[in-house]
Structure formats: C-alpha cells, structure tokens
Amino acid sequence: MVREVVLIVSKSVLSDDIDEIIDRLRPSLAPLQGCDIVDLLPGNGLWSAKINEALKPRRHLLVEPYYDAGFSSFLDPLLAEEKRNFTLVKWIGLSDLLSPKKYIEAGLLPDQKDLLPTSEPRRHEVNNSLLILNQSLVQHTRALLAKAATARDQITDNAGAAITRDGFHRAGIVRTLGWLPDDEKHVILPRHVGTRMKTSMLLEWAFQTHEVAGSAIETQQKNRDTELDHKSSIKVLQRMKEAGIHIDPERLDETPRHIVQTQAESEAGLSDEELFAKVYSNAHGKTANEILREELEAEYAAGKFIMRLNRPKKEAVYDQTPEQIAKARKLGKLRTADKDWQKWRVLFNEMIREERDIHTQMKTLEANPDLDEESRKAQLDILNARQEALNTSAGKLSLKETTRFSFLAEDTRLFLAEPQILAWDKRPYEPLITKPTSFYPQRKPLALLDFQAPRQDFPLTSRQIRYMEHMLHVSALSITAPVTQMLDTLAPNAAEKLIPQCPSIRDFDKGGSPNIAQLKVRSLSIEMFVELARAWDAWAFAPEPVEMARSLMWSRREKNGTYGHR
DSSP: OOOOBSSOSOHHHHHHHHHHHHHHHHHHHGGGTTOEEEEESOTTSHHHHHHHHHHOOSEEEEEOTTGGGTTHHHHHHHHTOGGGTEEEEOSSOGGGTTOHHHHHHTTSOTTOGGGSTTSOOOTTOEEEEEEEEEOGGGOOOTTTSTTOOOHHHHHHHHHHHHHHTOGGGTTSEEEEEEEEEGGGHHHHSOSSGGGOOHHHHHHHHHOEEEEEEEEOOOOTTOOOOHHHHHHHHHHHHHHHHHHTOOOOGGGSOHHHHHHHHHHHHSOSOOOHHHHHHHHHBOTTOOBHHHHHHHHHHHHHHTTSSOOGGGOOOHHHHHTSOHHHHHHHHHHHHHHHSOTTHHHHHHHHHHHHHHHHHHHHHHHHHHTOTTSOHHHHHHHHHHHHHHHHHHHHHHHTSOHHHHHHHHHHHHHHHHHHSSSOSSGGGGOSSOOEEEOGGGSBSSSSOEEEEEEEOOSSOOOOOHHHHHHHHHHHHHHHHSTTSBHHHHHHHHSTTHHHHHGGGOGGGGOGGGTOOSOGGGOBGGGOOHHHHHHHHHHHHHOTTOOOHHHHHHHHHHHHHHHHTOOSOO
C-alpha cells in the first residue's frame, strides 16, 4: 500500500530541503521546546525525525494507523531510539485523529488533561505545551482513506475548534504544521479576492496562516494583477530583511526572485516606489508579462512544451511535467489577454484613486470641527458630485470590463487596507520553493502551511460567535453578492439596521467602501464580520440563528419555486 509522504527521494536532496525548512521555522519554534507532539500519519518519519531533533519533545506520538501496511520499516528505527521519546499509536481510528480525549484516556498525553471536555475553555491564550504535525491532509485517494475528510474539510474543522476553543484548542490555540496538496493551497490561503471563500475567512478568524514551502507551479486560481503581486513581494522582502531572514534567490518564486536580482543590480537606498518601477519594466519599457511572453514563445517554438491548440493526442498534453503544463497555461493566458488591458488598467487605477481621494476628503471634512455648516455642505456637495460622476463612468463599462474593474478594485482595496485583509499579503516571508521530485511518489507537489494563533483575537460572546458563524455560512452561498443583499437574506431590513453600527465597512483605510451597494461579501474583513455580529447581538429585533436558518431555507425554496419536500 502506497501513500504520499513527505520528501523521500534521495537522502541528500531530502536532507537539504527539510533542513532548510526547519531553519526557516526554528526561531518561531523556540517556545515549543520540550512540548508534546501529536504526529498524524507520519509515513516515512523523515519530517517527524527532523522536528523531533529540533524540539526535543517530552513525548512524540507517531499516530500511524497504517504502520503494518508498509510503514513499519520506516518507523521502527525511530521507535528504537529511546532518548527521542517516540511512541507508536496505530490503534486509533481515522475519525478520532483530532480527538484529544482518546489520547488522554489511553495515558498518552498525561500532561494535557486540560483538553478534556470537562475542563473550562481558555480563551485568548496560546498553548505552547503541544504541537500538531498533520500529514493526513495530503490524502488524495478516497480508496485508501474512504472516510477521511478532504484537506479543506479537515482545516475547516480545525478552525472551528480553534474559534470555539474545543478539541486540541481547549487550553489555548495549538500550533499546527500541515502538509497538503499544492493545488489546494490557493483556496485555503488565497492570493486574490476571487478565491476568497468561507474556508479562508474562517482561517483568518481562527489563525494566522503562512505558507512555509510550496510549489512555484502556477494554478488557474493565481491570477491577481501583476502590479499588486510585485508590490506585495516588495513589502514581504523588506519584512524578511528586517527580521534577518535570508533565502537563496533560486529557491524563490519568479516575482520575488526578480525583485531580489533587481535590488542586487541597483544602487542602494531605493524607495519601494522606485524599486517597483525598476522591477516592473526594463530599460526598453517592456512589462514583466511582455518579457515573460517572449521567453515562453521562444521555448514553445523550440518544442520544449506542448499546447492544446496543436491538437495533439490527449495523452501527450498530460504526459508533460507539471512545469511544462504550467508554462503552456501561462502562455495561453498571455496570448488571450486583452491587448487593450494596459490602457484599461490605467483607466481603472485612475478610477480607484479618484474613489480613495473622495473618501479621504470626506473623512477630513467630517473630522474638521472648525468648519461652518454652510462650507461643510458646499464641500460635501462637490464630493458627492464627483462620486456620482465616477459611478456614471463605471456604469458605461461593458460586462467584461466591469468584471475586470471589480476584481482590480477589490484586490487593490484589500491590499491597501491597514491591516491588510488577505493573509497572503501579511506573510512574514516568501515560501521556500519545492519541486515535484522532492516528494514520493513523484506526482503532485505538496505545500507546508503553518497555522498559528491569530495576531488579533476578537473577544466575542458565545451568542455573537453563533451569529458570526451563521453569517460566514450564508456568505458561502452569496460570496459575490453585495453585503446588503447578504444581510437582508438573513432578516428583513438587516442591512439598514446593522451597517450604520459597523464603521469599518465604510472605511477605505480598513478595506471598506462608502459605496455600500458595490461592496461584495468576499471583500469583508474579519473585523467587519465581528462588528456585524456585535451589532446583530445588540439589535432588539434580531432573530436567533435557528430562525435565520429557517428563513433562509424558505426564501431559497420560494426562489426555486419549491415548497416542502421534493
């Protein structure tokens, strides 16, 4: 029986990869020295051995239900080393992997009795006495783990336990290091607003999530405007410099690698704006995408990869390496890109800047106590006229242009918010780039995600948590709808009653917008959801979550023309 396990090709490649990952994590692992480790499905045990060496835990549970199915030869040498405190757990069922009660009752975690359901949950705390290593997230094959949840399901459950302080998080947030299929990371840790869904919003609420290592292979979900990607990487590389984090440029993704190389070739002391201008275009004025397309066209002409337009046999396309497939996709995207996109982007950015300027001036106007009422009204009329003109311009865009403008405006708003809204933009370092050949069997590459306690813990009552969870659940059904529509789906006139109580929703500096009708659910920050939950709790006529769910069910049946059971 074969299961995908981490880094097992040749000992030299493996060791280098894992050692570099451990070095990246080492400073943040210091508080976990001597902790207990629950290691879920360790497989070949190489990752487990390296973590054990770095942390010297008091107990290290190797939870491997498939020990007798081919993994005994990997794990037996580790179990023979008494000083490293390894203990094999092969009897636990797959459904109980994340149930601390089973481990405590079996005497495997005697120092973690605060995790029992009878203990009082500890909110606003971090539990550094425990670490979870989770490789069960990499399971692709339902035949092997027929009842195992997908990576997204498991991560959602873990986030829910962290929010409610249940399970392993009862005595405080427990750090989790989890490997998962690389092509699933963009839903869990989205890089642009189009892939920001309920799962990623829950994670933003429950944890701060970082990608430690992953593939550079481009997926269809990674398609934010390249200007924002470059600006994001410039900020992250500055954070790495301040934290003393160094990484070989060859182990960086394309965008940060290009920035590092440009910095090395440029004079010292460039501002972020000067560095961006230098990185984004070369001496001939070509954009990064234009340069990349020329390189890919040359490789394609040399027969280094195949595209579907050649109408080859289907097998020929999929027999290519992941890198070749990624290059074919990228060239296809660049070829089909709108030739007028650069022109439209200039217009869209002008519209975005105009909207921000209007909002900034409105805030200044509201904060000026010395202005007489007549002057205030005159200036407000001017700003409202500018906003009306902007809305008229947006209304003249075609459907395709409106979609593009909406994505760019939302991505820009989330990027410029303080604090930034996407967890990807708040990353403390660029992920270490791995290759498919670093994994066994050599199929899809994996990504290592680090789930830690959130930077900001919002104190909510259990009732407010239920409201917020329900709003996030409903947001999954209407992620692209305006926030007003989502709220009115929950209860009549909810938007009218709640939005005035949530200042961040209208605040550009926090990722909101004064133009509420255009603000979509997928753009809401966790702070905005928290404000809505608190406002809902304070609303005298707010329905209970059960009533909200019943109302939602009937409104959907009415919309679909079905009542009762089919």
